[in-house]
Amino acid sequence: MAASEYDVVVIGGAAAGTAAALALARYTCLRVALIERRRFEDFRAGESVSSSLLSLLDFLGVSRAAVAGAQLPTYSHAAAWGSDALVMRNTIFSSQGDALQLDRRQYDSILLEQVAGAGVALYRPADIVQIAHEPDGLPWRLRLALDGSECDIGARYLIDCSGKSALIVKKQGRAMHSEDALVALYGYYDLGAGTDLPQQTLVETTEHGWYYVSPLPGKLVAVAFITDADILKRLDLNLDANWRALASGTVHVRKIMAQLPAVAAMRHYAIHSRVASLPDNANWTAAGDAAMCFDPMAAMGIGHAVSSGIHAARVAEACLLGDAGMARRYHRTLFDSFAAYLNMRRNYYAAEQRWPQAPFWQRRGRP
Numbered sequence: 624m625a626a627s628e629y630d631v632v633v634i635g636g637a638a639a640g641t642a643a644a645l646a647l648a649r650y651t652c653l654r655v656a657l658i659e660r661r662r663f664e665d666f667r668a669g670e671s672v673s674s675s676l677l678s679l680l681d682f683l684g685v686s687r688a689a690v691a692g693a694q695l696p697t698y699s700h701a702a703a704w705g706s707d708a709l710v711m712r713n714t715i716f717s718s719q720g721d722a723l724q725l726d727r728r729q730y731d732s733i734l735l736e737q738v739a740g741a742g743v744a745l746y747r748p749a750d751i752v753q754i755a756h757e758p759d760g761l762p763w764r765l766r767l768a769l770d771g772s773e774c775d776i777g778a779r780y781l782i783d784c785s786g787k788s789a790l791i792v793k794k795q796g797r798a799m800h801s802e803d804a805l806v807a808l809y810g811y812y813d814l815g816a817g818t819d820l821p822q823q824t825l826v827e828t829t830e831h832g833w834y835y836v837s838p839l840p841g842k843l844v845a846v847a848f849i850t851d852a853d854i855l856k857r858l859d860l861n862l863d864a865n866w867r868a869l870a871s872g873t874v875h876v877r878k879i880m881a882q883l884p885a886v887a888a889m890r891h892y893a894i895h896s897r898v899a900s901l902p903d904n905a906n907w908t909a910a911g912d913a914a915m916c917f918d919p920m921a922a923m924g925i926g927h928a929v930s931s932g933i934h935a936a937r938v939a940e941a942c943l944l945g946d947a948g949m950a951r952r953y954h955r956t957l958f959d960s961f962a963a964y965l966n967m968r969r970n971y972y973a974a975e976q977r978w979p980q981a982p983f984w985q986r987r988g989r990p
């Protein structure tokens with residue numbers, strides 16, 4: 624095999640891609656490469672994960688000390704959903720332990736260092752200029768723009784971990800089953816030397832959508848409003864006065880907002896609930912958001928990205944050995960998990976009955 628030819632090439636080096644590459648590097652003898660286009664200068668939402676993520680990282684040979692700086696434990700969750708009353712759940716009483724708020728830029732950078740240290744060829748920052756797929760010989764040929772020049776690499780198998788852009792899923796014309804599309808507007812606040820807030824997350828519903836407030840590593844606080852694109856536009860929340868006015872109508876979020884300094888940055892994110900229909904017998908698969916995306920209310924995205932990345936690595940190895948059964952089981956698991964997620968999600972939204980005429984709540988199903 625030539626130096627630039629690999630058994631498996633992973634596209635995307637975030638939660639799913641690093642998990643897939645590490646699983647292949649630690650548990651198989653396959654030659655693996657990973658392509659990532661980012662330099663990690665961009666903002667990431669700042670996600671909440673269950674500490675069961677750490678067991679998956681143990682499996683991938685990533686020490687807990689290595690990721691300690693990229694996470695902040697939260698000790699309780701508070702939610703006013705269905706009424707103004709706050710329901711509190713302290714993580715000390717949860718079998719899953721504390722929840723963790725991730726600094727994604729740092730988390731992804733640390734995981735990529737681990738990937739390089741495990742012997743995976745890292746192409747970063749690299750843009751994929753061209754992808755050619757041929758049934759015979761080495762099926763995948765990729766042209767990359769890297770360090771101001773172009774290079775070609777080949778692969779026997781691809782794992783699409785490109786997130787919502789789902790590069791290979793779309794390129795191969797696979798169907799996506801979409802259930803919902805939301806948008807999130809995040810305000811990031813830098814507490815600096817100012818007031819410390821409790822390490823607690825807060826969810827509160829309004830007529831037009833719901834708030835999610837979370838502390839983040841580095842003394843940051845994220846205040847997110849999740850709604851539909853047309854409602855966000857109508858409320859014109861990009862205007863600071865409107866952003867503050869909406870929060871002032873809440874019972875709980877406004878008390879936190881009153882303690883925050885001026886907003887440091889505002890960011891929009893698109894959020895989908897969807898699952899891709901993946902092929903059972905092909906020389907590629909997908910993991911993470913490229914395969915399935917969730918409403919952030921479920922806080923399932925990162926856990927799914929890491930576990931599906933590991934699963935996709937096993938599918939790749941089995942396919943290269945001529946066994947398509949693993950791919951079939953993986954795809955069935957994705958659809959089953961998506962069905963269970965939709966059911967849970969419908970029940971959550973149906974638990975809020977205070978605004979039956981409001982478009983945001985009308986659009987979300989009844990149980």
Ligand SMILES: Cc1cc2nc3c(=O)[nH]c(=O)nc-3n(C[C@H](O)[C@H](O)[C@H](O)COP(=O)(O)OP(=O)(O)OC[C@H]3O[C@@H](n4cnc5c(N)ncnc54)[C@H](O)[C@@H]3O)c2cc1C
Nearest residue numbers: 635637638639660670671785786911912919922924925928
């Ligand atoms: C607003 C918001 C809030 C969220 N909150 C939570 C939460 O609280 N808890 C939770 O668990 N999840 C949450 N999620 C979901 C979570 O962020 C995603 O599920 C998770 O990031 C998916 O990881 P991934 O590796 O599949 O994709 P991504 O993190 O999107 O990574 C994809 C990677 O692929 C790279 N890439 C893309 N195209 C190419 C290309 N052509 N060439 C090379 N590289 C490429 C990108 O640069 C990126 O690094 C939230 C999502 C959003 C938007």
